[in-house]
Amino acid sequence: MPQVGFIGLGDMGGPIATHLIDAGIDVTAFDLERERIEALVDAGATPADSASDAVRSADVVILSLPGPDAVNAVVDEIESAIESETILVDTTTSTPLTTERIAERLNARGADVIGAPISGGKMGAQDGTLSVMVGGDRSLFEACRPLFETFATDVFYVGAGPGDGHTAKLLNNYLSYTTLLATSEAVVLGDIAGLNRELLVDVFNASTGRSSASEEKLPEQILSGDYDTGFPLDLTEKDLRLFTQFGEECDAPLMLGSVVRYLVGYARSHQGDDADMTRVYDFVEAMMVRK
Template sequence: MSSIGFIGLGIMGGPMAGHLVAAGHEVTGYNRSPGALEKLKAAGGAAAGSVAAAVAGRDIVITMLPQDEQVVEVFSEILEHAKPGALYIDFSTVTPKTSEWTGAEGAKRGLRVLDAPVSGGEPGAINAALSIMVGGSEADFEAAKPVFAAVGKTYELVGPNGSGQVVKAANQLIVGGTYALVAEAIVLMESLGADAAKGLDVLAGGLAGSKILELKRKSMLERDFRPGFRIDLHHKDMGIITQAARDAEVTIPMGALTAQLIAAARAMGHGSLDHSALQLVAEALSGKANS
């Protein structure tokens, strides 16, 4: 088993670090919130008082952070304190350019680097059922498989450094668009007098079926938008998507509309709610607010 320094023990990172402890790894965590460190200690891990203390001498260094700025800041410390040859896995969702940068800078310092953004939200992190999109080398991917197996259900190497972030952008594009369409379908069925609950049950079993319909139809019907993945974070991800499309000179009209709907949810004050709260935007646009 490996010694692991884990930075970022939030909604996603906390359960993931716990699974690594349960798998037999020696996990030392760092987080700005002391409560998260106490949870890791209760699970059998150790707490560090700084990034440097968390990563020094570890075989593997992991980050799970909210945005590019935090990854760049923390990675600069990792470069300074991690031992040569250590494997760095970034589970954060950031821009492809940031992951390309960590890969290039890590190579200069003898670090092996993988970008490995995840999909599955808080339930996937809690249940060790995440889908993981990995960018980097084949050899480093093979070395990281015990980590991926402990926290995820599906993991694939999808290309060189930065490619994991490209596939994650595609994932968030589909997820956001699907939420928007499910929300509109609910408004349509309810407005025309159909039983929306039974209707969604039927839809979930046919060609319109999706993971979102499987997991979220009940909570959306009940207007239960407790956050598993917040609108604020999906808004950030849509910025990554639209910028990546612009850089690649690719037109994504459905993606652009989805980005605007998510921005509208945030502007309406729903940024702290789950991204299924696109339901509230669909209702507001039709004058049928139920919140």
């Protein structure tokens, strides 16, 4: 088993690193919050004093960070410490261009980079049922597949470019957020028209209107009153900003994507940065229901 250096132990990174440890993999862990490191040490990890310390002697370095700015900052720090033939795996929701530029930098040092963003949320990370979208050299993908399979049930090789996985992740997130908005609007309108919300969701799920929003977020979070996917609106808007930025980089006008981004931005302003993403429903309802 390879020696893994793991940087970023938040809601996603902490559980992923724990699954690696449970599989018998040696993990050296670092996070800016010391208590997160200590929690992983209790699970069996070796603590690192810095990001650079975490990558020394690592065969594979895994990043799980808030976004591309954090990825660039960490790579700036570890670039001189990372060793030749090390594989850096970025699971962060980032941009394809960020990953490609990091690959160019680290390739010059003899290290390799693959983008492997994840989907499935906090519960998927805890349960080890994430999906992983991997871009990069196929041989690197195969070398890292056993690591992915410790925390994911679906592992996809999507392309040879280091940024290809991040392309797939941005597209997936866009669809997820769009269907949440659209399904919320449909359910609120049905409610206004006098239909039972729970029954309407059942109809969607038995028909062509079904989606992850109707199958999971509406019945399990919104209609139950939980509103606790563990993913806040500020990160939702951040992901959509990255998606529209990617569209601009591709010189592809996004007709619906820009509207979705702005609507989520309005919901964030209405509900607050830390409000769960499913609070989009409350925003939609407030806009549609005339008191």
